Amino acid sequence: MARRTTTPPPDVPEKIVDIDVSDEMRGSFLEYAYSVIYSRALPDARDGLKPVQRRILFGMSEMGLRPDRGHVKSSRVVGDVMGKYHPHGDTAIYDALVRMAQPFSLRLPLVDGHGNFGSLDDGPAAMRYTECRLAQSALLMTASLDEDVVDMAPNYDGRENEPVVLPAAIPNLLVNGASGIAVGMATNIAPHNLVEVVAAARHLIAHPKATLDDLMGFVPGPDLPSGGRIIGLDGVREAYETGRGAFRVRATAHVESVTPRRKGIVVTELPYNVGPEKVIQRIKEAVDAKKLTGIAAVDDFSDMESGLRLVIEVKNGFVPEAVLEQLYALTPMEDSFNINAVSLVEGQPRTLGLKDMLEVFVAHRLDVVRRRSLYRRRKAEERLHLVDGLLVAILDIDEVIALIRSSDDSAAAKVRLIQVFDLSDAQATYILEMPLRRLTKFSRLELESERDELRARIAELTEILDDEKRLRRVVSDELAAVAKEHGTPRRTVLLEGSGAPTKAAAVPLEVADDPCVVLMSSTGLLARTTDDRELPADGERGAHDVISAAVRTTARGHVGLVTSTGRVLRLPVLEMPTLPPTHGAPSLAGGVPLGALVELDKGEQPVGLCSVTGEGPGLALGTAGGVVKRVAPDVPSSSDQWSVIRLDDGDRVVGAVELTTGDEELVFVTTDAQLLHFPASAVRPQGRPAGGMAGVRLDDSARVLWFGAVDPAREAVVVTAAGSTSALPGTSGATVKVTPFSEYPGKGRATGGVRAQRFLKGEDTLLVAWVGPAPARAATPQGGPAPLPPIDPRRDGSGLPTSKPVAAVGGPLEPGGPRPATPAAPEPSA
Structure with a gap:
């Protein structure tokens, strides 16, 4: 029990009233709760608007801020609404106005904003900086307000009138959703697609007894402004049935190559009300806490034109799909949405299902159209009544004029018109106020036409x-x-x-150290296959340039790149993209350029690939000066680069091939069209610092154009292309010749070869040479296919012209054996 003391006027004794504290608190709290529920926090189920939103739209409509008018300062709208309808502070009004203008908050924005209206991560600019007007869709919410379609009520001070509810020609509660926290209750309704909700409402209009399943055939689930993916529809159906339910929203993401060396996860849509900065912050926290692994960098490339683009770069050695599953589990890239569809129905908060919300909206629209029809019929009847009186007056216009002129005043004229022509008070008043210009022949025709139209309109409205x-x-x-x-x-x-939160990844997080084959194309692209069985068989063709080198290794291993200066550079296999599975020859179109993995010196060129395991017969090298060398399998374990041959001044490596058995035939092709081959066993292995030994005897002006190895157990071909040394690059009409390798007899090491192609008039050098397993395949300088002539059995015959220039030649890889294809070394420019 407590006492309440009141201060009385002078000379009046003090009055103390004993009150019960619990009763006082209960009454005051109930009044406060009712005010919050009814006047601030919960939307009306008919128009889907809270009072502040309704007052903003009504106030802007009264101010004439239509879509075809200019924008006005938001502070002007806020001040007008606060002064006339919503005396609860400018902050609440401006926050509601901003939300109605944000396309990421509402599925169908109702306010057209101009300026910074914020983002999911940042708030809007102050109201003095932004401008607004009604959006086109808002006209549907306020249409026919002047036709007595809804009840009007006094505002807070009784000086103005405001609508209790808007006519709402769109089902706004479902289309734009709602959220709010009242006292003892809250609401959270997801946005939906306008077309789907309207289709369901029309079905309900035609079939009032439609079931929930019937309506869900039109509205299968929410349609969020941010897009995304809803996982698990059981919670959606529960919400549509009971008004309460939950579902999970997942970001839309895909894996792509974000750099030539790395894969990345590109996020284009996030869950509702989740911004990219929030995701980035959670990723950083999870990485710092070592809960999330495999992330190299996170960059936000979002802009106004392309929309959201959040790029999450994945470290080499990690499976992007598994990292994505981690992101779903540990960051807001997967979030839950709890539906609690509470709204006001006849002034009382109710939890509504899908059918309930549609029924309330349909009943509201039926009432709006009925009241609008009554209003329009009443106005049409009033106008028809006046038109009938005018037609009577025009028929006897002379008598009407005489009667008016003879009357003492307008009151007497009105009385006499009523008595003489049997008119009503309204008709007589209208005739007296009618201007003389209406008393024409055309006025009568217009009035008769108007009368007919009014009667038809009244009949239609009555129907x-x-x-x-x-x-x-x-x-x-x-x-x-x-x-x-x-x-x-x-x-x-x-x-x-199921809608359950994502747990562990279904695939291994890190890339397994599985066997693979590293491939290098003639245009300098590197890639790896995921399985030895994906190597192409004989006669198959790829979609890109020829594969000039290949070496077997493992996904987490390394390979060596042999260069023309005699260096071997260690390359990590993980940094090379994986080729998609193919039934034919792999295409290196998606490979990584060599320059993205290693930096070569000026004039230095790649000539082959080798393993760095230190096993096998070793590496065979051939130089432009005719030197051959077998390098002992001695690989330094701690170096990223090392030398494998000592070169004389002006010499360079033109070919490098890793031997498989040591029984291969080593082949030299010179610029003067001489071919020499001898067993690899004729060359003893040497250490890395050694300079090799004589391989082929050269004439004074000749150089070695190509060096490689051939398996004597396989059918091989020799491809040569002859041209002129004086021709500009790309202008020489080269002739190409393909001959079986068996036509060329073997000779001893350090001897001269046999002629491989007879030069025609104007030809004095070989431009391209290659020896390898059949069938051969040629490529242009740009990597496109180049046709080869048919096989010529003549060892020293001349070549045939081709329609496209040949820049590189390759053959099929060997699926059954570990030996890679042999590269073709191009002649450097002068």
Whole structure:
């Protein structure tokens, strides 16, 4: 028990009233709770608006801020609304106005904002800096307000009137959703697609007893402004049935090559109300806490043109799909949405399912159209009444004029008009106020036409009011027109599932150290296959340039790149992209350029690949000066680069091939079209610092064009292309010749070879040479296919012209054996 003391006027004794504290608190709290629930926090189920939102739209409509007018300062709107309708502070009004202008908050924005209205991560600019006007869709919410379609009530001080509810020609509660926290209750309704909701409402208009399953055939689930993917529809159905439910929203992401060396996860859509900065912050926290691994960098490339683009770079050695599953589990890239569909129905908070919300909206629209029809019929009848009086007056216009002129005043003239022509008070008043210019022949025709139109309009409105089916059809047709004008395609993808939070990744997080083959193309692209069985078989063709080198290794291992200066550079296999599975020859179109992995010196060129395991018969090298060397399998374990041959001044390596058995035939092809081959066993292995030994005897002006190895157990061919040394690059009409390798007899090491192609007039050098397993395949300088002539059995015959220049030649890899294809070394420019 407590005492309340009141201060009385002078000479009046003090009065103390004993009150019960619990009763006082209960009463005051209930009044406060009712005020918050009814006047601030919960939307009305009919128009889907909270009082502040309704007052903003009504106030802007009264100010004439239509879409075809200019924008005005937001502070002007906030001040007008606060002064006339919503005395709860400018902050609350401006926050509500901003949200109605944000396309990422509402599925169908109601305010057209100009300026910085914020983002998911940043707030808007102050109201003095932004401008606004009604959006086109807002006109549907306020249409026909002047036709007595809704009840009006006094504002907070009784000086103005405001609508209790807006006419709302769109089902705004479902389309834009709602969220709010009241006292003892809250609401959270997801946005939906306008076209789908209108289709369901029209079905309900035509079939009032439709079931929830029938309506869900039109509205399968929410359609969020941010897109994304809804995982698990059981919670959606529960929410549509009971008004309460939950579902999970997952970001839309895909894996792509973000740099030539690395894969990345590109996020284009995030869950509702989740911004990229929030995701980036959670990723950094998870990485720092070592809960999330495999992330190299996170960059936000979002802009106004391309929209959201969050790039998450994945470290080499990690499976991007597994990292993505980690991101779903540990960051807001997968989030839950709890539906609690509480709204006001006849002033009382109720939890509504999908059918309930549609029924409330349809009933509201039926009432709006009915009241609008009554208003329009009443106005049409009033106008028809005046038109009938005018027609009577025009028929006897002379008598009317005489009667008016003979009357003492307007009151007497009105009385005499009523008595003489049997008019009503309104008709007589209208005739007296009519200007003389209306008293023409054309005025009579216009009045008769207007009378006929009014009668037809009254009949049509009466039919709508008297026939419930016709009324429903009008409402349905108006909704169809709204959907056609303002509808947009669905943004959110619906996926069946349990809706449970993502747990561990279904695939290994790190790349397994599985066997693979590293490939290098003639244009300098590097890639790896995922399986030895994906190597192409004989006669198959790839979609890109020829493969000039290949070496077997493992996914987490290394390979060596042999260069023309005699260096071997260690390359990590993980940094090379994996080729997709193919039934034919692999295409290196998606490979990484060599320059992205290693930096070569000026004039230095790649000539082959080798393993760095230190096993096998070793590496065979051939130089432009005719030197051959077998390098002992001695690989330094701690160096990223090392030398494998000592070169004389002006000499360079033109070919490097890793031997498989040591029984291969080593082959030299010189610029003067001489071919020499001898067993690899004729060359003893040497250490890395050694300079090799004589391989082929050269004439004074000749150089070695190509060096490689051939398996004597396989059918091989020799491909040569002859041209002129004086021709400019790309202008020589080279002739190409393909001959079986068996036509060339073997000779001893350090001897001269046999002629491989006879030069035609104007030809004095070989431009391209290659020896390897058949069938051969040629490529142009740009990497496209180049045709080869048929096989010529003549060892020293001349070549044939080709339609495209040949820059490189390759053959099929060997699926059954570990030996890679042999590269063709191009002649450097002068």
